[in-house]
Amino acid sequence: MVNSNRYSLVNPKKSPVFYGYVVLFFGIIGVLASIPGQTVGVSVFTDPVKDALGLSRNQFSNAYMIGTLLSSFLVTKAGFLFDKYGARYVAFFATVFLGISLLLFSISVKISETFKSILNIDSWIIPFALITVLFFFIRFSGQGVLTMTSRNMIMIWFNKNRGKINAISSITVSLGFSASPILINRLIDDYGWELSWQILAVCLFIFSFFIIQFYRNKPEDFDLKPDGSITDKNKETIDIEEVEDNFTLARAKKTRAFWMYGLILAFNSFFITGFTFHVVSIFASQDYTKSQAIAVFLPISIIAISVATLCNILSDYIQHKIYLYIMIASGILASLGLLFLSSSFGIYMLITGLGLLGGLFSVVNAVTWPKYYGRKYLGSITGKVMSFLVIASAIAPSLFSYCFSNFGSYSNISYITLAFLLFLIIGSFKVENPQKYL
Template structure:
């Protein structure tokens, strides 16, 4: 159910919104820059509230938090489907034909879509899975990660077909209806934690005296923020969100700047996805047995490899470095973002801690497209992003040497 809940967040994720970009911006009369800026501002605003929702997760549990997030996302999609009519109505009342009216409407709608979809529903669904497992947490997450990778990679094809058959307005309305139906499934099938049912993580009864009781070291958010591990893992995840979002957003432009075709640019997603699934599966299973600090180093090194690939994109070796680096980076992202937090800081305050980290990811994903664009339009090359990445990763690599698991 947690995995299906993450699927349900797709309409609020970049991969779900991007399919609606062209028909929506044309219908509203917005330029690509104006539409992108509305998306960026709405995403940035949502990041300030996502961390607060983590506290609500700890207080009320996944069931109610995910339910309200799903309802809010559904309502947002319904309003977005009639955004043109709303815009025209406000223009008539104000007696104005300014672009700021649809811009303001979409900024507000993007705020709710990103907050409820990318932020709260994803966080609550993933955390619920982690709450129910301890020793088998990595194994279970490997199954969930494979399903999520396949679901997210195929969703643009499904959504594009939906738009071609029904139009973008009806497509959003159908998605909203599906979310309202799923919200009732959440109430029926989501369960907050095993202790509510006299169970322990991994499905063991409290009354079984043969089972050794693992003493979790539950840290509050403030205590976690005082550790080096919180910042190193959080910042490397933010880097992954920044680089993958910016690179994906400008993928065609990045490759065309080095005289590659659109088809060649899009073609690299398949090998990246294959590598990511393989890495995610293996590392999730091994995460039950090895130190997660190893994953931190691997993620930093893969980021360096991908950044060098961006710098050397003019040569074939650059493409191989990009594919390998981004594949490993994406695969490890799902492991650290799900398994590491309860492993290092316990489950009691998992919502507050993961919610704070989610705000890092949302901010990074919001500023990435604009920063990539600025480097190309103002400085003349996407390569400057590679230099910026290497500097940031170099600092993190040195700072990560003293990372320790809390005792």
């Protein structure tokens, strides 16, 4: 018990409210704190940083892709560390590491010039190699570890109310991610990109203190139960407890559900990342303006938030394989929308499909894993799934670009995605919740 509360002045057992709600609050902040390592946070820095380092857009994008791919190989290992040491310490070190990485990024031009001077080489390869390593750092610590640990911690503290809690988390995180480019861009305009990264780093270091104070691994460490407790008519406290089969990663990988859910989440990551990365060019290829291209994100966000809220609440009561089928259908809708983007009907299909995918992604990626495989080995399981997502997000921009440069249209990517979704349709017929066999 002492180890569970080491270095902290906060005792969950003395909390006036169920401590899971405190975990929810700080877990949401933890996911938002990962923004500097997410695509949405990095994209705002793209133009000033690549120009300062003397890199082309393709060189900068390739460094981002390689760094992201490299990070995917270690995310699963971080999941095992989560299971062994808990969210508290893993999130702390991930946050500190992300902050240090941002400080290095802020002086990347000086580092690049120093290496050029030492090696007596004036080549783009040096800044390219440097930011590839730095992208690996921030993608691993931010997009991978900090996001995974914060989300998993919230899910561990809840069971029967897991869907409702994730609805709150999803809405807050969605709004935070949507607003972050505007806020970061304002920061860059006021202070420049170097100082902006330093300010974000200081914020991360401050938050790391709050992680040690308020993050907690699981309620059982403090003689508590997920969701808290209920009181009967005689005012006697009754703990809520269910029999739960905790799957190891090796055992989970032997189930059909692990692969079908993991692959549909990876598809979502692939399609949305590729579309977002090239959205202006995609619509320009069909003679739409930049403002028209950017405008599609508003209805997509509205659909996604609405779907996430409803489906998170319903997830406590219905079978999750329904969500799998809807995500596959949404992927087909989005793929057909991209294929027929030249028509207004195609745009509506694309917006609807992406909105449904985005909304259900936040439900399945958070709620389904503990519901299907238990909480004990949640880190290693979600860490492996996160590696799928990272790989998919890394290759998407390049594959979208390849289709356009070689075939003159982005619509050709739809044939690849539709073929993949056909495979998922066939594979998902016999998907069942492994817990049903208890």
